Amino acid sequence: MPIQAEENVENRSNAEHGVIISTRDVNVYYGDNHALHGVSLDINKHQVTSLIGPSGCGKSTYLRCLNRMNDTVDSCRVTGEILLDGVDIYGPSVDEVLLRARVGMVFQKPNPFPKSIYDNVAYGPRIHGLADNKDDLDEIVLTSLEKAGLIKEVQDRLHSSGTGLSGGQQQRLCIARALAVRPDIILMDEPCSALDPIATAKVEELIDELKENYTIIIVTHSMQQAARISQRTAFFHLGEIVETGDTEKLFTSPTDKRTQGYITGRFG
Amino acid sequence: MSFYPLLIVLLLMSAVGYWFGSKKALNTVRKSTNFITPRPHQFGLYVVIWALVPPVILSAIWGMLQVAPLQIEAGTLRQIDQVVFPVLLLLATGAGLYFAILRINPDLRVRRTIEGLVYVILILASIISILTTVGIVLSLLFETIQFFGKVPMSEFFFGLNWSPQTALRADQVGSSGAFGSVPLFTGTLLITFIAMCVAVPLGLLSAVYMTEYASSKFRAVVKPLLEILAGIPTVVYGFFAALTVGVFFRDLGDSLGIDVVSESALAAGVVMGMMIIPFVSSLSDDIIMAVPQSLRDGSYGLGATKSETIRKVILPAALPGIVGAVLLAVSRAIGETMIVVMAAGFAANLTANPLQAVTTVTVQIVGLLVGDQEFDSAKTLAAFALALVLFIVTLCLNVIALMVVRKYREEYD
Amino acid sequence: MTDQAQKAVGNGWQSEKYIKNLAKRKRSERRFRLTGLLAILTALTLLAILLFSIVSKGYSAFVQTTITLDITFTESVIDPNGKMDPAELRTANYAKLVQDALREKFPDVKGRRDLRKLFSLVSNDADSALREMVENDPDLIGKTVSVDLIAGDDVDMLNKGYIDRDAVEDDRRVKDQELVWLDKLEADGDIKMRFNSGFFTNGDSREPEKAGIAGAMVGSFYTIIVTMLISFPIGVMTAIYLEEFATKNKLTDLIEVNINNLAAVPSIVFGLLGLAIFLNFAHLPRSAPVVGGLTLALMTLPTIIIAARAAIRAVPDSIRQAALGLGASKQQAAFHHILPLSMPGILTGTIIGLSQALGETAPLLMIGMVAFIADIPGGFTDPATVMPVQIFLWADSPERAFVEKTSGAIMVLLGFLIILNAFAVVLRKKFERRW
Incomplete structure (x- = not known):
C-alpha cells in the first residue's frame, strides 16, 4: 500500500528537521530485473533513518541510489526523482564525484584499503584536495578518527596497516574515512552485520553521536538495532515501501499487515 | 619371431581370453545366488589383464637389459632375441590366461583388479611429467659437467670474450677465454629489458582499460584481437623483426643521421615486447579482477574518480600480483628463441647500446647445435651449459613469480 | 584546527577552490582513460602492421609468371631410336626443346653468354613439365604445341613489380638486354600470370620458382599426429589422476609444482632434451616427424594437463556425488560422468596446445628438422621438416623471390592456426555449460 505510505510522509511535519533528501517514484532495473518499484521517501536532516525489510527487498538498492553507487554497475538503470536539497542528483548538472563527497557511504563488510590507518583516512581529503598542507591533513585525520571514536585505540600506530585492525575497529576506520571528506549525509549499508555484539554496540553509540552533525541513513537487518538508534523507519518489501513513520510508532502500532507480520517475526 | 606377428598373436590370445572369460562368467554368475555380481564384460577384462600384463612387464625388462651393456656375444644375443624371448612371452601370456580363467567365480572381486590396474596406469601417466623434468636436468647436467671438464667454470661465468668458432679452428679448446658467457647474458638482458619497456606499459594499461573502463561489447571484440598476438608463431615475429622492423629502424636511423645496424637489439626487443603484450595484459587482467x-x-x-581509484587503490593493491606477472613475462622473454635467432646478431658484443647488435643465450644455443657437430666438442657441450643456466634462471623466476601470485590471491580469497 | 584548514575543509564542495580542483581531477581522469585506450590501440596497430606486412609481401606467392613458347617435340631429341622406350623417354634432354624454342623466338641472339641469359628466362625446371607431358601422351612426339612454361625467378619478380625497371642497370638483377626480350614476349602476349599450384604440391627446392610447402605441410601433419597421440591421452590421464584420485601428499605436490614449472620452461630446452634423449640415447632417426612429435608432445603436455584440470574442476561436485550415491565406484564416476562432461573443455585446451605445437620452431631446430629436404615425407620416420621451420629456412635464403615464398608460407600457416582456433572457439561456444 504505497499510497498510504506517502500520506504518512506528508502528514509528518517536522519543523526542526527539514527534509534533506526527497525521493519520488524511484524505479531501479538491473537488466531485465525490476528491483525497485516506485519508491517515494523523504529523509530528514540530522536524524537517523533506518531502512528495514527482508533480504532482497530492495533496501540496499535504494540506499545505493542516493549516492549513485549504482552507476558502477553496468546493467543498472534508475528512473524517478531523487532530490538532494531540491537538486535532482541524477540531473545532468550533478557530478557523481561531488555527490559522493557529500553523501558518504559505509559498507556492509569493513573494507579498509590495504594501506596504513593514516593513509586510509587521508585518502579522501587527498583526492579532493581538502588540505593545503601536511598539518591540515594531520588535523583532518586526527579529528576524523576522534569523531569515529577510534583515536585512543590507534593513536600510536597510525602508520601500521588498516587491515590489521579488528573487525569493529576496521568498520570505525571506514566511518572515520567517510567523515574525513566532511559529508552531510552518511549512508550505512548494514554496517554491523559483520561485527560481534560489543563492536556493534560501539558503532551504534557512534551513530547516535554522529546524528548531531550528520544525516544518517542506515540499512539494517536487525529490528532491534533500528529501534535503538533511529528516529524514523521505512519498511521495504518486494521492492516497494510498505510503511514509513516515526520509529516508535512503526514498531508499536504499524498500520500495514505486512509490517506487523514482519516485526512480529512471521516472515523475513 | 619379429615384432608384429608376435603382437598379433598376443592380441588374438587376449581376445580369445576375453570371450572365454565373459562366457564362463555368464554361466557361473547365472547359477550364483549372489544378487550383485560383477558384469560378464568385467570378467572378460579381468582375463585380458592377466593375459597382457605379464608380457608387457617381460618386454619392459628385456628392453632395459638391451640398453644396459651386457657382456653377451652377438650371436647368443640374437638367439635370445629371436627365439627365447618370444617363447617366454607366449608362455607367460598362456599361463596368465589359464590362471585367470581358472579363478573365475561370482565372488571374485574382479573390479578391484581392473581398477587397480587403471590406477597404476594413471599414476604412471602422471609421473611422465616428473620424468620430463628429471630428463631435462640430467641431460643438461651430464653434458655441462663434461663441458666444465674442458673449460674452467670461472672462465665461463666471468669471461668477457665469447667466440667458440675461433676456439675450435685454432685448435685451442678451452684456452684464452673464448667461452666467456658474460656478453651473452648482457645481450639477453638488454633485449629483455627493451621487450619489457614495450610490453609492461602497453599490457598493463590495456588490462586496466579493459577491466575498468571498457564496455562489455568493446571487451568482447578487442580481447580476442589482442589474444591473436599471443597465437602468432614466434617464427613469424622473427621474420617481421628481421625484414620489417629492423629495416625500419635502420632507415629511420639513417634519416636522423644515427648509426643503427639492421640487426639492432632494439628491433628484436620491440618485436619481442609486442609478442608479450597479451601475456602481460591477460595476467594483469586476472589480477586486477581479483581485487575485491x-x-x-x-x-x-568517498567520491574518488575512476582513475584515482585505479591509481591509488586498485594498482597498489594489485602490485604484488602484477610484479609476479612481470616476472613471468621476463622469464618468457629470456627463453624466447626464434625472434632473436632471426633478428638479433650472432657476434657477442659487450654493449648496452640498443642500436648495436647483441647476441643472446638462445641464439648461441641454436648457433652451436644446428648443423652436424661432434657431440663431445667443447663447442656443442657449451650449448648444454648455456641451456642449463637458462633453465635454472627461468625456473627460479617462475617459482618466485608463482609464489608471489599465489600469496597475493590468498590475501583476497 | 587553524582558520585556513577550516576554510578548506568546511563545506568543501561549495568552495571555489574545490570546484577548480574538481575540474583538474576530471581532466586527469580523461587523460588516464585516453592513455589506456591508446595502449590498446597501439597494440592493435602493431598487430595490423604485422599482418599487413606479411600479406602485402606474401599474396603474390600464390600466383606465378609463365612464358608461353611453341615447343616442338623433336623426335631426334626425345626418342632418337624410335623405340618409345619409357626409360629413354624419361632421360631424354627435354631442356634442349626449351632452348630450341627460345632460339627460334629470338633468332638474332648469338654467343654463349647471351644464350645462357636467354635460356635463364625460363625456369631450369621447365624440362620436367615437358617430360611429364610426353610421358602422359607419347603421341606429342613430332608435334609443335604451345606450352606455358614457368618463368625464372628473376622474371617472376620483375613481372610482380618487385624489381624496379628504372633502377640503374648494375643494381638490377634483370639487365637491359633481358628487358628487351621480355618486352617482346609481353607484346606477343606470351607472358601470363596463373595460380601457383606448385606452391601447394611441391617440396622444398633451391629454385624459388619451384619451391613449395607440400613437404612441410605433410611433415607438420605427421609431427602433430604424433604429438596428439602422445600428449592427449597422457595429459588427460594425469589430469584425472590429480583431480579425482590423488590424495594430497608429497608426490602429488611435487607433480603439481612440476607441471606448473614445465609449462614455463623455454621451448628450446625441450629441444635439447629431445636431442639428448631421443637422438643420442635412444638413437631414433634424425629429422624424423616421430622425434619432432615426441619432443613437442613433452612440451605440450603441461598445457593440456592444466586445461584438462580446469575443465574437470568445473564439473560440480553434485554430479560426482550423484554417481557415487548410486553405487558407482570412484573410477566409474570419473570415467562415466566427469570425463564426458569435461570433454569439451579438455578438447578446447588440447586444440590450443596443439596449435602452439604447430607453430613451434626452436625445439625442432635442435633435433635436425632444419635440414634441406626436397622430398615429401612418406611416413613418421622419413626425414622431414615442418611449416615453421620451412619458414625459418626460407627467411634465411638470400634470393629475393624467397621473401614472397616465406610470407606466403606464413599466410598458409596462420590460416591453419586460425582454423584450429576457430574450431576451439566453436567447440567452447557450442558445448560450454554454466553450472
Whole structure:
C-alpha cells in the first residue's frame, strides 16, 4: 500500500528537521530485473533513518541510489526523482564525484584499503584536495578518527596497516574515512552485520553521536538495532515501501499487515 | 619371431581370453545366488589383464637389459632375441590366461583388479611429467659437467670474450677465454629489458582499460584481437623483426643521421615486447579482477574518480600480483628463441647500446647445435651449459613469480 | 584546527577552490582513460602492421609468371631410336626443346653468354613439365604445341613489380638486354600470370620458382599426429589422476609444482632434451616427424594437463556425488560422468596446445628438422621438416623471390592456426555449460 505510505510522509511535519533528501517514484532495473518499484521517501536532516525489510527487498538498492553507487554497475538503470536539497542528483548538472563527497557511504563488510590507518583516512581529503598542507591533513585525520571514536585505540600506530585492525575497529576506520571528506549525509549499508555484539554496540553509540552533525541513513537487518538508534523507519518489501513513520510508532502500532507480520517475526 | 606377428598373436590370445572369460562368467554368475555380481564384460577384462600384463612387464625388462651393456656375444644375443624371448612371452601370456580363467567365480572381486590396474596406469601417466623434468636436468647436467671438464667454470661465468668458432679452428679448446658467457647474458638482458619497456606499459594499461573502463561489447571484440598476438608463431615475429622492423629502424636511423645496424637489439626487443603484450595484459587482467569490489566501492563511496581509484587503490593493491606477472613475462622473454635467432646478431658484443647488435643465450644455443657437430666438442657441450643456466634462471623466476601470485590471491580469497 | 584548514575543509564542495580542483581531477581522469585506450590501440596497430606486412609481401606467392613458347617435340631429341622406350623417354634432354624454342623466338641472339641469359628466362625446371607431358601422351612426339612454361625467378619478380625497371642497370638483377626480350614476349602476349599450384604440391627446392610447402605441410601433419597421440591421452590421464584420485601428499605436490614449472620452461630446452634423449640415447632417426612429435608432445603436455584440470574442476561436485550415491565406484564416476562432461573443455585446451605445437620452431631446430629436404615425407620416420621451420629456412635464403615464398608460407600457416582456433572457439561456444 504505497499510497498510504506517502500520506504518512506528508502528514509528518517536522519543523526542526527539514527534509534533506526527497525521493519520488524511484524505479531501479538491473537488466531485465525490476528491483525497485516506485519508491517515494523523504529523509530528514540530522536524524537517523533506518531502512528495514527482508533480504532482497530492495533496501540496499535504494540506499545505493542516493549516492549513485549504482552507476558502477553496468546493467543498472534508475528512473524517478531523487532530490538532494531540491537538486535532482541524477540531473545532468550533478557530478557523481561531488555527490559522493557529500553523501558518504559505509559498507556492509569493513573494507579498509590495504594501506596504513593514516593513509586510509587521508585518502579522501587527498583526492579532493581538502588540505593545503601536511598539518591540515594531520588535523583532518586526527579529528576524523576522534569523531569515529577510534583515536585512543590507534593513536600510536597510525602508520601500521588498516587491515590489521579488528573487525569493529576496521568498520570505525571506514566511518572515520567517510567523515574525513566532511559529508552531510552518511549512508550505512548494514554496517554491523559483520561485527560481534560489543563492536556493534560501539558503532551504534557512534551513530547516535554522529546524528548531531550528520544525516544518517542506515540499512539494517536487525529490528532491534533500528529501534535503538533511529528516529524514523521505512519498511521495504518486494521492492516497494510498505510503511514509513516515526520509529516508535512503526514498531508499536504499524498500520500495514505486512509490517506487523514482519516485526512480529512471521516472515523475513 | 619379429615384432608384429608376435603382437598379433598376443592380441588374438587376449581376445580369445576375453570371450572365454565373459562366457564362463555368464554361466557361473547365472547359477550364483549372489544378487550383485560383477558384469560378464568385467570378467572378460579381468582375463585380458592377466593375459597382457605379464608380457608387457617381460618386454619392459628385456628392453632395459638391451640398453644396459651386457657382456653377451652377438650371436647368443640374437638367439635370445629371436627365439627365447618370444617363447617366454607366449608362455607367460598362456599361463596368465589359464590362471585367470581358472579363478573365475561370482565372488571374485574382479573390479578391484581392473581398477587397480587403471590406477597404476594413471599414476604412471602422471609421473611422465616428473620424468620430463628429471630428463631435462640430467641431460643438461651430464653434458655441462663434461663441458666444465674442458673449460674452467670461472672462465665461463666471468669471461668477457665469447667466440667458440675461433676456439675450435685454432685448435685451442678451452684456452684464452673464448667461452666467456658474460656478453651473452648482457645481450639477453638488454633485449629483455627493451621487450619489457614495450610490453609492461602497453599490457598493463590495456588490462586496466579493459577491466575498468571498457564496455562489455568493446571487451568482447578487442580481447580476442589482442589474444591473436599471443597465437602468432614466434617464427613469424622473427621474420617481421628481421625484414620489417629492423629495416625500419635502420632507415629511420639513417634519416636522423644515427648509426643503427639492421640487426639492432632494439628491433628484436620491440618485436619481442609486442609478442608479450597479451601475456602481460591477460595476467594483469586476472589480477586486477581479483581485487575485491569492496575496495572499489570504498573508494568510489568517498567520491574518488575512476582513475584515482585505479591509481591509488586498485594498482597498489594489485602490485604484488602484477610484479609476479612481470616476472613471468621476463622469464618468457629470456627463453624466447626464434625472434632473436632471426633478428638479433650472432657476434657477442659487450654493449648496452640498443642500436648495436647483441647476441643472446638462445641464439648461441641454436648457433652451436644446428648443423652436424661432434657431440663431445667443447663447442656443442657449451650449448648444454648455456641451456642449463637458462633453465635454472627461468625456473627460479617462475617459482618466485608463482609464489608471489599465489600469496597475493590468498590475501583476497 | 587553524582558520585556513577550516576554510578548506568546511563545506568543501561549495568552495571555489574545490570546484577548480574538481575540474583538474576530471581532466586527469580523461587523460588516464585516453592513455589506456591508446595502449590498446597501439597494440592493435602493431598487430595490423604485422599482418599487413606479411600479406602485402606474401599474396603474390600464390600466383606465378609463365612464358608461353611453341615447343616442338623433336623426335631426334626425345626418342632418337624410335623405340618409345619409357626409360629413354624419361632421360631424354627435354631442356634442349626449351632452348630450341627460345632460339627460334629470338633468332638474332648469338654467343654463349647471351644464350645462357636467354635460356635463364625460363625456369631450369621447365624440362620436367615437358617430360611429364610426353610421358602422359607419347603421341606429342613430332608435334609443335604451345606450352606455358614457368618463368625464372628473376622474371617472376620483375613481372610482380618487385624489381624496379628504372633502377640503374648494375643494381638490377634483370639487365637491359633481358628487358628487351621480355618486352617482346609481353607484346606477343606470351607472358601470363596463373595460380601457383606448385606452391601447394611441391617440396622444398633451391629454385624459388619451384619451391613449395607440400613437404612441410605433410611433415607438420605427421609431427602433430604424433604429438596428439602422445600428449592427449597422457595429459588427460594425469589430469584425472590429480583431480579425482590423488590424495594430497608429497608426490602429488611435487607433480603439481612440476607441471606448473614445465609449462614455463623455454621451448628450446625441450629441444635439447629431445636431442639428448631421443637422438643420442635412444638413437631414433634424425629429422624424423616421430622425434619432432615426441619432443613437442613433452612440451605440450603441461598445457593440456592444466586445461584438462580446469575443465574437470568445473564439473560440480553434485554430479560426482550423484554417481557415487548410486553405487558407482570412484573410477566409474570419473570415467562415466566427469570425463564426458569435461570433454569439451579438455578438447578446447588440447586444440590450443596443439596449435602452439604447430607453430613451434626452436625445439625442432635442435633435433635436425632444419635440414634441406626436397622430398615429401612418406611416413613418421622419413626425414622431414615442418611449416615453421620451412619458414625459418626460407627467411634465411638470400634470393629475393624467397621473401614472397616465406610470407606466403606464413599466410598458409596462420590460416591453419586460425582454423584450429576457430574450431576451439566453436567447440567452447557450442558445448560450454554454466553450472
